Amino acid sequence: MLILKPKPMTLFYQTESWSSHPQPGKSQVKVWKHIANKENWRIVQLINGFYQTEYQDIKDPETWHDVTRRETLEGAETAIDQTVAHYLKKVEFIDGPKIVKTFK
Numbered sequence: 001m002l003i004l005k006p007k008p009m010t011l012f013y014q015t016e017s018w019s020s021h022p023q024p025g026k027s028q029v030k031v032w033k034h035i036a037n038k039e040n041w042r043i044v045q046l047i048n049g050f051y052q053t054e055y056q057d058i059k060d061p062e063t064w065h066d067v068t069r070r071e072t073l074e075g076a077e078t079a080i081d082q083t084v085a086h087y088l089k090k091v092e093f094i095d096g097p098k099i100v101k102t103f104k
Contacts, residue, residue, distance in 0.1 A: 023094075024094065029091065029094060030058065031058065032087045032090050032091050033087075033091055034055070034056075034058050035055055035083065035084070035087045036084055036087035036088045036090075036091055037084075038080065038081075038084050040055050040056045041053060041054065041055050041056075041080045041084070042054050042055075042056075042064065043073065043076045043077065043080070046069070049071075050069045050070065050071060051069065051070050051071070051072065051073050051075070051076035052066050052067075052068070052069050052076070053066070053067045053068045053069075053070070053076050053079050053080050053083075054066050054067060055067060067079070067083065
């Protein structure tokens with residue numbers, strides 16, 4: 001009778017620091033800052049009565065990029081405010097996590 005002994009299990013464990021993640025490039029940061037500025041946004045009413053949010057192209061001010069459609073004007077403005085807040089946070093954390101507390 002053949003008895004097999006189990007082999008020890010080898011585990012692979014890896015951690016990553018903030019600096020090991022790909023950092024956004026300068027052009028990406030420029031887009032985030034542009035989108036985070038509410039002055040680069042507008043709301044247009046479509047033929048079906050919905051409101052469309054759009055942001056202005058960085059290179060061509062005559063071009064607008066559609067983002068969302070909402071049933072109400074208030075809903076469209078809320079969508080813009082939430083998008084602006086999201087990208088402001090991304091810009092704020094470009095250099096990595098913030099230290100909020102240290103211990104001695």
